[in-house]
Amino acid sequence: MTGESPFSLCFGSEAMILVEIGVHSPRVVHFNEANNEEGLRNLLDLVEELRDKATIRVAAYQQRVSRYYNKRVNPRPLKEGDLILCNAAIADPTGTRGKLAPNWEGPYKVKRVLRPETFKLETLWGREIPRVWNTEKLRKYYQ
Secondary structure, eight states: OOSOOHHHHHHOSSOOOHHHHTOOOHHHHTOOHHHHHHHHHHHHHHHHHHHHHHHHHHHHHHHHHHHHHHHHOOOOOOOTTOEEEEEHHHHOTTOOSOTTSOSEEEEEEEEEEEETTEEEEEOTTSOEEEEEEEGGGEEEOOO
16 A cells, blocks of 8 residues: 555545435435425424424523523612612713713612602702613612
8 A cells, every 4th residue: 555545545535425426315315205295284284383382482481581580680679768879871861971981970869769660869969860760770879
């Protein structure tokens, strides 16, 4: 031998695709037109059932993800008189803050609870902030 592999001696040095040497895949060899048509018709009959199963799987998955998330989330109940910080990007919608500006501003005081997660705020000196704030944009301030 001159250093060539047995494979290259049998088939040459170039790789060949099965189609080039005339070998068909099992899928092509065992294909039957009548069975294929029957199988497609059966699948069409089962489409609604398959969709229902997929919907059930998606709902179960979403329920598991929700349970996992809710297990680890910490509720942030705020009540009147609590000191909080506001998201500064929301407080300044003009975008004049700059990159190095603080992300949170305050502290402010919760003046009134409008709904469970919606609040009216005021400064520490009693001046009311004109807009309503959601819990997602607030953070409790600890002295």
